[in-house]
Amino acid sequence: MRAQFVLSEIGVGLRRNLTMTFAVIVSVALSLALLGGSLLMREQVSTMKGYWYDKVNVSIFLCSKNDKETSPNCAKGAATPAQKDEIRAELKQMTLVQSVQFENTDEAYAHYKEQFSDSPLAESITADQMQESFRVKLKDPNQYEVLTTAFAARPGVQSVQDQKKLVGPLFNLLNGMNYAALGVMALMLVVALMLIVNTVRVSAFSRRRETGIMRLVGASSFYIQMPFIMEAAIAGLLGAGLACVLLVSGQYFLVNNWLAERIDVIRFIGWESVLAKLPVVLAIGLLMPAVAAFLALRKYLKV
Numbered sequence: 001m002r003a004q005f006v007l008s009e010i011g012v013g014l015r016r017n018l019t020m021t022f023a024v025i026v027s028v029a030l031s032l033a034l035l036g037g038s039l040l041m042r043e044q045v046s047t048m049k050g051y052w053y054d055k056v057n058v059s060i061f062l063c064s065k066n067d068k069e070t071s072p073n074c075a076k077g078a079a080t081p082a083q084k085d086e087i088r089a090e091l092k093q094m095t096l097v098q099s100v101q102f103e104n105t106d107e108a109y110a111h112y113k114e115q116f117s118d119s120p121l122a123e124s125i126t127a128d129q130m131q132e133s134f135r136v137k138l139k140d141p142n143q144y145e146v147l148t149t150a151f152a153a154r155p156g157v158q159s160v161q162d163q164k165k166l167v168g169p170l171f172n173l174l175n176g177m178n179y180a181a182l183g184v185m186a187l188m189l190v191v192a193l194m195l196i197v198n199t200v201r202v203s204a205f206s207r208r209r210e211t212g213i214m215r216l217v218g219a220s221s222f223y224i225q226m227p228f229i230m231e232a233a234i235a236g237l238l239g240a241g242l243a244c245v246l247l248v249s250g251q252y253f254l255v256n257n258w259l260a261e262r263i264d265v266i267r268f269i270g271w272e273s274v275l276a277k278l279p280v281v282l283a284i285g286l287l288m289p290a291v292a293a294f295l296a297l298r299k300y301l302k303v
Contacts, residue, residue, distance in 0.1 A: 020199040028239025031188030033246040036277045038181045045174045060134040061158045079156035101135040200296040225297045232293035240285020244278045
């Protein structure tokens with residue numbers, strides 16, 4: 001009998017404040033969708049970092065005959081065989097180096113033609129204009145500065161280039177977008193909490209006669225507060241369910257059926273990452289409004 005009464009009171013409260021309940025559902029859904037999206041984006045950035053940082057190399061470009069006038073290290077012309085052997089031997093002795101690969105001008109030209117085949121300048125470049133280089137793979141890509149310090153000023157070395165610097169700005173941009181999404185999410189959560197408090201306040205005021213009668217007949221505080229708390233929890237759970245639908249739809253339509261088909265150089269996160277976030281979203285959607293309603297009732301419903 002008591003459970004039936006509580007359920008009936010919940011239904012009455014939801015119908016009386018239908019527009020505010022709808023606003024709570026939408027606000028909770030958007031804020032939790034942003035929260036889930038931010039968590040997924042952070043995981044995606046971490047996955048991309050692990051994938052790309054494992055592939056990037058440090059390139060030690062050697063002097064060619066064309067660099068004599070442009071680089072102080074190349075004042076004596078192209079790198080000599082003795083200089084190449086010295087650099088190769090020193091690289092192989094370094095404990096932070098995982099592997100060393102020498103690329104001659106013909107190989108560099110072939111790679112250039114492969115990467116820039118659509119460029120109008122590709123036909124005007126010849127093999128003798130390319131640079132020989134050592135492609136160095138490090139055990140820890142973050143230690144690239146050790147190689148830069150050791151070889152940047154070496155005679156016969158034109159420059160030392162870390163490919164991590166090329167992908168670093170992309171990761172900085174993605175991290176910035178993630179922080180922006182977290183900021184918007186925090187704002188939406190504040191809006192949702194304010195709507196929940198106002199909804200509970202209006203609901204408590206509109207049913208002050210019923211709660212007064214219940215207090216007179218000896219009903220406990222928890223029994224009086226339960227319908228209001230359950231109303232907020234149900235609205236939050238509906239919003240969390242809508243947020244889960246948005247996350248699943250985003251993974252299916254945006255990631256799997258659009259981005260993954262157009263960008264094949266990025267390994268996108270899979271369904272296991274999305275499904276792992278759904279229980280978190282549902283738990284927050286259920287608990288956050290319930291706690292907010294409980295705190296609001298202590299102020300606006302004196303029992």
